[in-house]
Amino acid sequence: xxxxxxxxxxxxxxxxxxxxxxxxxxxxxxxxxxxxxxxxxxxxxxxxxxxxxxxxxxxxxxxxxxxxxxxxxxxxxxxxxxxxxxxxxxxxxxxxxxxxxxxxxxxxxxxxxxxxxxxxxxxxxxxxxxxxxxxxxxxxxxxxxxxxxxxxxxxxxxxxxxxxxxxxxxxxxxxxxxxxxxxxxxxxxxxxxxxxxxxxxxxxxxxxxxxxxxxxxxxxxxxxxxxxxxxxxxxxxxxxxxxxxxxxxxxxxxxxxxxxxxxxxxxxxxxxxxxxxxxxxxxxxxxxxxxxxxxxxxxxxxxxxxxxxxxxxxxxxxxxxxxxxxxxxxxxxxxxxxxxxxxxxxxxxxxxxxxxxxxxxxxxxxxxxxxxxxxxxxxxxxxxxxxxxxxxxxxxxxxxxxxxxxxxxxxxxx
Amino acid sequence: xxxxxxxxxxxxxxxxxxxxxxxxxxxxxxxxxxxxxxxxxxxxxxxxxxxxxxxxxxxxxxxxxxxxxxxxxxxxxxxxxxxxxxxxxxxxxxxxxxxxxxxxxxxxxxxxxxxxxxxxxxxxxxxxxxxxxxxxxxxxxxxxxxxxxxxxxxxxxxxxxxxxxxxxxxxxxxxxxxxxxxxxxxxxxxxxxxxxxxxxxxxxxxxxxxxxxxxxxxxxxxxxxxxxxxxxxxxxxxxxxxxxxxxxxxxxxxxxxxxxxxxxxxxxxxxxxxxxxxxxxxxxxxxxxxxxxxxxxxxxxxxxxxxxxxxxxxxxxxxxxxxxxxxxxxxxxxxxxxxxxxxxxxxxxxxxxxxxxxxxxxxxxxxxxxxxxxxxxxxxxxxxxxxxxxxxxxxxxxxxxxx
Numbered sequence: 001x002x003x004x005x006x007x008x009x010x011x012x013x014x015x016x017x018x019x020x021x022x023x024x025x026x027x028x029x030x031x032x033x034x035x036x037x038x039x040x041x042x043x044x045x046x047x048x049x050x051x052x053x054x055x056x057x058x059x060x061x062x063x064x065x066x067x068x069x070x071x072x073x074x075x076x077x078x079x080x081x082x083x084x085x086x087x088x089x090x091x092x093x094x095x096x097x098x099x100x101x102x103x104x105x106x107x108x109x110x111x112x113x114x115x116x117x118x119x120x121x122x123x124x125x126x127x128x129x130x131x132x133x134x135x136x137x138x139x140x141x142x143x144x145x146x147x148x149x150x151x152x153x154x155x156x157x158x159x160x161x162x163x164x165x166x167x168x169x170x171x172x173x174x175x176x177x178x179x180x181x182x183x184x185x186x187x188x189x190x191x192x193x194x195x196x197x198x199x200x201x202x203x204x205x206x207x208x209x210x211x212x213x214x215x216x217x218x219x220x221x222x223x224x225x226x227x228x229x230x231x232x233x234x235x236x237x238x239x240x241x242x243x244x245x246x247x248x249x250x251x252x253x254x255x256x257x258x259x260x261x262x263x264x265x266x267x268x269x270x271x272x273x274x275x276x277x278x279x280x281x282x283x284x285x286x287x288x289x290x291x292x293x294x295x296x297x298x299x300x301x302x303x304x305x306x307x308x309x310x311x312x313x314x315x316x317x318x319x320x321x322x323x324x325x326x327x328x329x330x331x332x333x334x335x336x337x338x339x340x341x342x343x344x345x346x347x348x349x350x351x352x353x354x355x356x357x358x359x360x361x362x363x364x365x366x367x368x369x370x371x372x373x374x375x376x377x378x379x380x381x382x383x384x385x386x387x388x389x390x391x392x393x394x395x396x397x398x399x400x401x402x403x404x405x406x407x408x409x410x411x412x413x414x
Numbered sequence: 415x416x417x418x419x420x421x422x423x424x425x426x427x428x429x430x431x432x433x434x435x436x437x438x439x440x441x442x443x444x445x446x447x448x449x450x451x452x453x454x455x456x457x458x459x460x461x462x463x464x465x466x467x468x469x470x471x472x473x474x475x476x477x478x479x480x481x482x483x484x485x486x487x488x489x490x491x492x493x494x495x496x497x498x499x500x501x502x503x504x505x506x507x508x509x510x511x512x513x514x515x516x517x518x519x520x521x522x523x524x525x526x527x528x529x530x531x532x533x534x535x536x537x538x539x540x541x542x543x544x545x546x547x548x549x550x551x552x553x554x555x556x557x558x559x560x561x562x563x564x565x566x567x568x569x570x571x572x573x574x575x576x577x578x579x580x581x582x583x584x585x586x587x588x589x590x591x592x593x594x595x596x597x598x599x600x601x602x603x604x605x606x607x608x609x610x611x612x613x614x615x616x617x618x619x620x621x622x623x624x625x626x627x628x629x630x631x632x633x634x635x636x637x638x639x640x641x642x643x644x645x646x647x648x649x650x651x652x653x654x655x656x657x658x659x660x661x662x663x664x665x666x667x668x669x670x671x672x673x674x675x676x677x678x679x680x681x682x683x684x685x686x687x688x689x690x691x692x693x694x695x696x697x698x699x700x701x702x703x704x705x706x707x708x709x710x711x712x713x714x715x716x717x718x719x720x721x722x723x724x725x726x727x728x729x730x731x732x733x734x735x736x737x738x739x740x741x742x743x744x745x746x747x748x749x750x751x752x753x754x755x756x757x758x759x760x761x762x763x764x765x766x767x768x769x770x771x772x773x774x775x776x777x778x779x780x781x782x783x784x785x786x787x788x789x790x791x792x793x794x795x796x797x798x799x800x801x802x803x804x805x806x807x808x809x810x811x812x813x814x815x816x817x
Contacts, residue, residue, distance in 0.1 A: 040602050061633050064637070065637075073630065073636070074630045074633060077630065077632075146758035146759055148754060152740060157740050160744055162745070164583075164584070167585065167747075168584055169584075170574070178583055179571075179572030179581075179644060179645065182587065182629075185626075185627055186590075187590050187591060187594055190595060191445075191779045192780065195780040197598065198426060198449045198782065201604060201608055204609070209784075213781040214780045217756070218759070218761065218777055221761075221777075223587060224750075224776075225775075226479040226483075226585065227747050228747060228776050229481055229774070230469035232762075233472075233473070236472070237746045237748055238747065242579075242582075243561065243579065246468045247466065253579050261565070261570075263561050263566070263570070265561050324556045329558060329562050331558065333571055335631075335642070336631045337635055339567075344553070345548075345553040345621060346622070349550065351619070352636075364637075366626045366632060367622075368595075369595050369625070369626045370596065370598070370599035371615075371616070371617040372599060372615075373616075374603075375602070375603070
């Protein structure tokens with residue numbers, strides 16, 4: 001199998017070129033973190049086996065709806081720009097072969113429970129003996145030690161445990177929880193990348209590596225930092241607000257034509273005046289009581305009903321644009337089709353990019369949500385399972401043919 | 415060497431950051447401060463909007479959002495409408511390694527403070543601009559906030575009940591999502607600067623950060639034509655909140671990705687002789703379509719909940735975990751302080767707040783063995799800004815000593 005085809009085109013210099021990452025992460029949060037490094041040019045080697053591949057490979061959506069380990073768009077979006085090796089580390093010879101790469105590795109990443117990689121000889125202490133300035137990051141669910149460190153969980157259960165789920169309610173207290181486990185695909189990887197980049201900078205300045213740990217519980221709970229501070233002073237849990245605000249009105253989503261929704265927020269008396277002058281034919285727009293924040297907060301339900309009567313039959317996209325032209329914070333509640341097909345801002349900034357995949361054909365990825373003027377990140381294809389065995393073991397490590405054959409006979413590369 | 419030997423320097427010790435970011439991303443500047451950077455926050459003469467953002471301390475009225483986001487920073491008032499203020503701003507920028515701001519595109523250039531001018535003068539400068547839609551494109555001057563960003567970016571359509579309105583996530587989540595992407599971009603750029611001496615412009619779109627946080631909603635549409643939206647609450651038998659004596663426990667016993675949870679749950683119920691438990695072992699309960707039916711959801715809830723009600727929630731959580739059943743106790747903020755694991759980890763940091771009360775800070779979001787997070791300290795207000803420009807020379811020296 002041709003191994004390096006994804007990596008030949010290099011139009012600009014990427015910031016993390018020359019940084020090598022050995023990536024044992026699986027699932028959502030871990031692969032999303034190392035993906036951000038790969039998109040900036042790091043050489044990320046994803047370690048899999050054909051029996052224990054990264055499980056999102058068999059989670060849909062699939063290219064053309066056809067299932068297969070090399071067909072999941074769930075997988076590709078979290079693994080752009082990585083190389084994949086298939087290797088059975090339970091074979092001693094395979095583990096020894098892979099360890100040869102450690103002296104050239106800057107970062108090792110994993111999100112296993114404590115002890116799993118130690119058993120295979122890939123724990124921090126074991127690898128730091130081979131590469132003293134190694135940066136090693138673990139992303140356990142609840143930390144690597146403690147009475148519940150061994151407890152298992154997934155994004156759903158973690159959100160419940162961390163309090164995020166219990167705070168996602170309508171204003172009447174109806175509990176629903178987040179519709180997607182957002183800490184997994186933004187915040188936990190974001191904290192991991194912050195730690196990794198800070199550690200790289202520290203290594204450059206001091207020559208020292210270090211051990212990093214992102215407990216997904218600790219990471220997620222920081223998303224409630226202000227509420228934790230407030231509770232510690234008041235001993236009061238936050239009141240359910242739904243889409244509303246304790247300090248601003250109107251603030252929420254309002255039904256519009258074609259089953260669409262308009263999000264609208266007024267954060268000052270000045271913004272209210274702008275909304276009122278746009279909707280000048282409406283009776284609420286002329287109501288002097290509503291000119292002040294206190295007046296608008298006095299009876300939010302009546303105000304919301306009046307605004308709803310005004311938005312109900314309008315086209316939300318057009319109304320949002322008109323309100324924005326008048327300096328009012330407003331927007332359409334967009335779904336994936338709106339974002340991909342109809343959002344001119346997404347299109348202008350090329351926020352989604354299409355990259356060819358050896359088996360899936362053209363695949364849509366989210367581009368990095370930031371632009372770097374000197375070293376723009378680049379989305380390159382996610383790997384097929386084991387696509388880069390030859391490149392890593394023959395080209396990078398220089399394993400001779402007879403050694404490769406011996407390992408193949410031992411079923412090391414499966 | 416001004417660093418006391420008892421204090422471990424942070425990873426970004428000696429790195430000066432000018433923070434003029436707003437509530438859409440200020441969490442990013444907080445992370446830089448936690449990492450040891452010298453973050454100087456610029457506040458306008460009109461005051462910082464964040465000071466009036468909930469939640470509040472009911473006694474003093476102080477904003478806990480402001481308090482959390484600006485820990486370990488120094489704040490200085492700068493009036494950009496005055497020539498003297500613009501001069502001070504320019505001096506502060508010249509003293510800095512990183513500028514982290516969220517002014518409307520074009521605003522600073524209109525005051526003669528264009529990022530490009532500073533970058534020409536100081537080629538190593540990193541200038542990070544975080545704006546609702548990025549610095550270019552047809553929406554570059556549109557306004558947003560947490561609600562508008564979650565709506566337009568595609569998060570809201572995924573949350574809530576199908577028969578009700580789309581629902582926003584609690585507590586300014588945009589700030590964390592966009593703030594962390596902005597930190598990633600900023601630190602990647604700063605790494606490049608450390609290696610090559612070259613700075614750059616980091617242009618962050620909050621809209622794109624949110625659209626990057628939709629699990630696979632974008633790919634479900636582009637690969638399979640499926641437009642995801644809000645789902646019924648308990649979408650599958652074995653998944654949902656179950657009542658206990660003193661609250662609820664969430665059980666995630668699907669038959670899909672991690673089927674062992676369902677098998678283990680059914681085995682436990684049968685071993686305990688729970689009425690109806692044998693039914694759950696029948697073949698049809700492995701079929702996805704049946705599990706998602708209203709009938710299956712109601713019947714399984716009836717059987718499982720009569721058992722869960724015998725326990726209090728911490729007992730049940732421990733028992734479920736022992737049996738390999740994915741689960742977690744439902745928590746409100748107050749419950750987090752009773753979390754056994756967090757107590758073991760000594761996670762909360764207690765500090766005196768006023769004469770009667772202590773305040774509990776969240777522990778670190780991530781841990782670094784050699785460069786631990788700086789302990790949280792409330793923001794320090796600087797009344798004489800002239801010292802800020804001079805003291806950075808010392809900070810820079812400190813950075814050099816480290817290097």
